[in-house]
Amino acid sequence: LMNLDSLVVHFAALRLIQLVAQGQLDMEGALTARDRVGIQDFVLLDETTEAAFLSNLKKRFSKDLIYTYIGTLLVSVNPYKELDIYNKKQMEVYMGVNFFELPPHIYALADNAYQTMLTEYNNHFILISGESGAGKTEASKKILQYYAVTCPSTTLLNTVRDKMLMSNPVLEAFGNAKTLKNDNSSRFGKYMDIQFDSQGDAVGGHILNYLLEKSRVVHQNHGERNFHIFYQLVEGGEDDLLHELGLEKDAQHYNYLTQGECAIVSSINDRNDWKTVKNALQIINIDEINTNHLFGIVASVLHLGNVQFDSDSKGHALLNNNTELRWVSNLLGVDAQSLQEGLTYRKIEARTDQVLSPFTIDHAIYARDALAKAIYGQTFTWLVNRINESMENKDPSRKTVIGLLDIYGFEVFYVNSFEQFCINYCNEKLQQLFIQLTLKAEQEEYEAEDIEWEPVQFFNNKIICDLVEERHRGIISILDEECLRPGDATDLTFLERLEDKMGNHPHFVTHKLADKMTRKTLERGDFRLLHYAGEVTYCVVGKRNQNLICQSKNAIVRECFATVDPDSRRRPETVATQFKSSLLKLTEILMAKEAWYIRCLKSNESKQPGQFDEALIRHQVKYLGLMEHLRVRRAGFAYRRKYDVFLKRYKPLCPATWPHWRGVPADGVEVLVQHLGYLPYEYKMGRTKIFIRHPRTLYATEDAYEKCKHELGKTTKIETCWRGVQARKEREKRAWAVKVIKKFIKGYMTRGQAKCTDNSEYLAFVRQNYLNRLKNTLPKTVLDKTTWQSPPAVLTETSELLRKLHYRLMVRKYVRGITPQRKFQLKLLTSSIFKGKKESYPQSVAQPFVDTRININIRVLQMIRNEHIKYSIPVIKYDRKGFKPRPRQLILTQTAAYVIEEAKIKQRVLYTSLKGISVSNLTDSIIVFHITCEDPKQKGDLVMQCDHLFEFLTKLCVIANKQNAVKVVQGSIKIEIQAGKESAVDFTTGQEPMVYKAKNGHLMVTAHVPNTDNNDHLVE
Ligand SMILES: Nc1ncnc2c1ncn2[C@@H]1O[C@H](COP(=O)(O)OP(=O)(O)OP(=O)(O)O)[C@@H](O)[C@H]1O
């Protein structure tokens, strides 16, 4: 009972939720309004300048709006703080919602790619680029989480999902490291396919890895670390394990871990991460043996790093009884002797036999490091393969994929090495891919929408891609030739070859080729490429490559190097060529898919929240080619929307389209834009979309809409107020009801007690209720002694009194009803005239007499108004000639009897002229009036039939004082048809009562034979 109040409140809350649900659009509106800081889509910038771009970005960043679109491309600025925009609720908001309806978000992009994949049943990829620390890996993880939460799932799929999610910590342990720019910097490029079945379930995955930064294994810059896994093992590894691997629990002990002088940093918890990684390895199905081999390799690299060389008198490198070497040989399962030889001698192949040439210490260290890098690099690849095996979906049914490409953006340093060259080349290729795909998509859209294609002005970077990769002429080909050329190839001869071949290429400059001004900025050993994103100067030193090969008993190592035949005389591929072909493959993979882009920007170098380093961001905007991207998107038409979407938003702006446009949306849009005064060149009407050339046109429309919305808002406000009033009324009503119900229940509980405040109303209600019921169910006759409502306790006495009263009343009514004095006297008169004389008399006794039997016509009333009307009755009159029956009315007044036909008086019989009345002794109801012939107005005797014969004649006797004039005749009644002409009414009995003219000219009446037995008692 007490909860009723809270129930009412609960109800109100429910109603509120319902209202909000109904007003979902309002919510979207609110969100959009919140997000209306700057512009959500750069395409709508009025001027496409870098300054305008940056200012918009900054405005949004200051309000923690880190996402902005360029069309469907997402620009993301690293906030360096946790934002509350990645929870499950947010995910649900973005699920299945049109891309442009909500504020920009990475979920919107992920969802849109997913929905498009489902509806169009094709493949997609999301390219995430940006410089180190910009948030690429975080972005890819957010996308993966979005799919993990929002895609449909089963237990089976959940394991695939777990594997996909868990591949991240493993790959990050082996492939990420702390750098100056990012504490968790991915040092490899990663492309991950997520495979979906036709229902949209994530059913499998596949990873491709690119260009692991192996040099980090043996060397780290100041303030940087080696790959996380080394520190995790040394810091977090269990004592037993470390003992088995011959490792000290101290990172400082290892040369490969200490060069950056920051082995331990507060921002990284290696011990916790170790646990995560071990757990993740289990989830991705790496068994214990392989896990041990894996850590064996990691340990062997650490031991290798600690291998020191002595030198003999000739300066040759020596390795004597080295414990570290033995650990390496042990852990990798390779022969210690050959390992030692491999590290200190160079094998020179002559025609018939091999010659061993000793290394100097420098060479030996180079060989040692090369071995470490090779082992680690191959192990990384092995790991990726194992992850792929565990995520593989073997079901052959067709699947669609969404690929996630997390790859470094342009890198520009003071000294740019070979690795930067590869990275920038990769970006050049991806830009080329973007141009091709975007233009292709634009062209296809124009074609689909039946809009004429207009050439777009933009810089096509194909010329730079060619400069790098063209066969026989590109930089990579020349590098290959130089590396594999017999004889003394040096870095400088390589540069000369480049100058020879590229001499007048517009995007290639060296010291020698440059003009005076540029020459000042170029060293002699450098070359400069004019990338699409800007100029980058590369140093040629160390660009050539060496390969080192090994044999092993460690299963992983053996597997890793199995494909490489150590005796092969085939020219090995250089790293650049390998990279080029893997990029080519990637391009092929991506070209077959639909592209989505995320460009990540770093807000500042110091990883601080809320800092917007304008110079740094300008630099990134440039190198990520955002302005170029914007230009391609803006070429032609800046804005396009489906007709229905456009109409839905802007229809309030035109009277013809507001509030409803009944026709086709396209026509509605045409009417609308005409009304708004769009000029013909400002827009084009496609098949399904309107294309608007300049953002300013759209902005004018949007401004008008804002104003109009304000007006509409007032209407909405009134509506809201009204709803509020209604809701309050409803609430009051319910509160009142609660009170009444409470009182009722309390009254019920105290109903047996004496009257008090608690029960007085209840008892009043009970009383009224009982009396009402009683009123409707009172017994109807005195004989009914059972029908009486049983009373509630409070009314027992009242009920008894009422019962007595009611019965008394009924008896009185009955008695009154059956003894009306006058009627009784009339009946006595009837009896005195007819009893024992007419056969139908006994049946008539029980029938009460009534005062009168018909309503008299108003005209007749007027004609005889002077005479007092006493009685009236319908009769059938028989004509004198031919005895035709005619329905008539008979009226008895004080002085005469009238025969009436509707409004006409047919005959008036003065009582004084009425000399006799005859009836038969049978059951018939024929009456004959004998009328004196002296009266010239009379036409003869009147023959009638009357259903209420006894009543009629009794009344007539009383009114006209004719008791003695009535005769009951047997057999036949003589009648005078007219003066001197006689006829008769003959009576007989039969089964069927009949009245007809007989052949003898008399009226023949057949009366029904009565059942005298039954009626005898009534006569008494
Ligand atoms: N959306 C975000 N919200 C909050 N913090 C972020 C976000 N994105 C990135 N960060 C922060 O920035 C750091 C670097 O991000 P991330 O590792 O994704 O960079 P990256 O672009 O992958 O760099 P690299 O090229 O070095 O791998 C993260 O560790 C995190 O602290």
Ligand SMILES: [Mg+2]
């Ligand atoms: Mg990363």
